[in-house]
Amino acid sequence: MTETPTGVSPTNPSRDARPISPLRRRMLDEMSIRQFSDKTQADYIRHVVTLTRFIGRAPDTATPDDLRAFQVHQRQAGVQPPSMNSSVSALRFFFIFACNRPELGQYLRIVKQPQKLPVVLTQEEAAGLMVAAPGPKFRAIFGVAYGAGLRVSEVAHLKVADIDSDRKLLRVEQGKGRKDRNAMLSPRLIELLREWWLIAWPTTWLFPGRDPIQPVSSRHIYRVVRETAEAIGIEKRVGPHTLRHSFATHLLEQGVDIRVKNYRANGASRYTTMTLDTPEFIRRFLLHVLPKGFHRIRHYGLLATGQRAENIERARELLGAVTTADARVDAAASDNTVGADLPPCPCCGARQRIIEIFLRGETPKHRATPRPLVFKVDTS
Numbered sequence: 001m002t003e004t005p006t007g008v009s010p011t012n013p014s015r016d017a018r019p020i021s022p023l024r025r026r027m028l029d030e031m032s033i034r035q036f037s038d039k040t041q042a043d044y045i046r047h048v049v050t051l052t053r054f055i056g057r058a059p060d061t062a063t064p065d066d067l068r069a070f071q072v073h074q075r076q077a078g079v080q081p082p083s084m085n086s087s088v089s090a091l092r093f094f095f096i097f098a099c100n101r102p103e104l105g106q107y108l109r110i111v112k113q114p115q116k117l118p119v120v121l122t123q124e125e126a127a128g129l130m131v132a133a134p135g136p137k138f139r140a141i142f143g144v145a146y147g148a149g150l151r152v153s154e155v156a157h158l159k160v161a162d163i164d165s166d167r168k169l170l171r172v173e174q175g176k177g178r179k180d181r182n183a184m185l186s187p188r189l190i191e192l193l194r195e196w197w198l199i200a201w202p203t204t205w206l207f208p209g210r211d212p213i214q215p216v217s218s219r220h221i222y223r224v225v226r227e228t229a230e231a232i233g234i235e236k237r238v239g240p241h242t243l244r245h246s247f248a249t250h251l252l253e254q255g256v257d258i259r260v261k262n263y264r265a266n267g268a269s270r271y272t273t274m275t276l277d278t279p280e281f282i283r284r285f286l287l288h289v290l291p292k293g294f295h296r297i298r299h300y301g302l303l304a305t306g307q308r309a310e311n312i313e314r315a316r317e318l319l320g321a322v323t324t325a326d327a328r329v330d331a332a333a334s335d336n337t338v339g340a341d342l343p344p345c346p347c348c349g350a351r352q353r354i355i356e357i358f359l360r361g362e363t364p365k366h367r368a369t370p371r372p373l374v375f376k377v378d379t380s
Contacts, residue, residue, distance in 0.1 A: 023060060027098040037178070047090035060099045064107040067091070071109060081111040118245040119236050126246050129225075132232045138224050140196040141207055141216075144170070145240050147189040149247035151176060152218045152240035158206040160197070165190050318355055 020028070024045070031041045052059045054073060055066045074084050092105040121129070126146055133139035144155050154172050162171040163185070170183040193206075202208055205215040221240055229238035236242070342352045358364050 023058070023098060027094055030093075030097040035178075043086060044090040044093060047087045048094050050087070051091060059094065060101070062095075062104065064104065067104060067107045075111075081113040084111045085113070119238065119242050120249045121234070121236070121238070121242060121246040123250060125234055125236075126243070126250075128232050129228060129234070129238075129243075132228050134224065134228065136196050136199050137207060138221075138228075140192050141221060142225070142228075142243065143189050143192045145243040146247050147186055147192075148183040149244050150183060151244060152221050155240070156207065156215045156218050156221060158215075159204060160202055160206050162206070163190075163193060319353075 027045070027048070028041065031044065036044070048059055051062065051066075051070055054070050055062055071084065074087065079087075088108045088110055091108055095104040096102045130139060130142050130146070133142050141155055144150055144158065145152065148170050150158075150170075150172065154175050157173075158170070159173075162173065164171065165185070168185045168187070168190070170185045172181050172183055175181060200208075203212075205212075207216045208214070209216040209220070218240075225238060225240050225243070229236070342354070344350065345352050356364055
């Protein structure tokens with residue numbers, strides 16, 4: 001029995017037979033320690049190979065000028081910002097952990113990505129896409145992507161055991177970020193999945209590919225969605241992720257059930273469900289995620305959140321204090337504290353009041369509350 005080297009894809013034996021350089025082996029080991037997925041490892045290796053071909057020598061001998069010229073070449077070649085930023089992440093990882101040259105990371109620039117609104121289908125267009133799906137298999141695939149809001153890779157890797165029709169939940173194992181979660185499963189979607197199960201009787205994968213041992217590929221789903229949208233005359237740029245955006249948008253338009261956490265409660269009672277209409281949902285959402293140029297309104301100084309109650313109580317105490325003269329102060333000073341008119345405040349013009357009189361060199365009994373250190377956070 002032979003063992004496949006770590007980080008090498010077993011699907012290509014010809015590549016497995018090639019020797020691995022110590023530099024690549026070190027990078028594969030570092031990625032394996034951090035439990036990077038196979039796709040992430042393949043992408044990182046591909047970006048390093050691209051840099052190697054560009055400079056024409058070993059990548060660990062790259063200079064700052066080489067990296068700058070490489071990014072200029074990428075920009076001129078029309079490489080999109082997400083691909084360039086993925087390359088930056090891969091090369092920074094390579095220079096930091098495989099080459100022990102972290103100073104080179106500062107010469108790789110992150111490219112700013114334009115913020116665009118997602119394409120969203122109308123409810124009529126989404127219904128037409130379901131009707132025009134080529135067969136019950138893809139009708140069920142479209143239904144899961146739209147009715148549960150799943151990503152295309154999550155739809156492709158669903159298993160029969162992931163369907164919990166009693167609890168009306170759809171279990172997603174190791175989705176984005178290697179996280180498990182439960183998605184909603186509507187009664188209509190349950191019927192759609194039962195129709196597909198009675199036709200195909202899948203055993204392991206809910207949507208098997210041409211090889212029953214393997215699931216359907218994400219690329220195949222994307223191609224079918226795009227061709228179906230073109231066939232029914234939808235002029236928008238439609239893909240599987242469009243169905244996910246449409247799912248969230250249509251829920252928002254109908255009123256969203258949001259699961260919130262009550263930090264004052266304990267145990268399972270901390271989680272409750274509330275229904276918000278669209279304006280209220282947008283208002284609460286903007287409290288956490290603000291567009292560029294907007295700043296969250298906060299209280300500073302006297303009404304700062306950390307010492308608000310203490311400062312207000314202190315202000316009430318000072319305003320209600322009885323102003324009597326100290327025994328060691330002369331009579332003239334004492335007369336000024338009892339009924340004598342004081343000049344108005346030079347700032348606001350209001351009547352002034354003596355809180356305390358003390359001699360030169362003495363320490364006042366009433367000290368002002370120290371102003372808290374405030375950090376202004378830009379959430380744009």
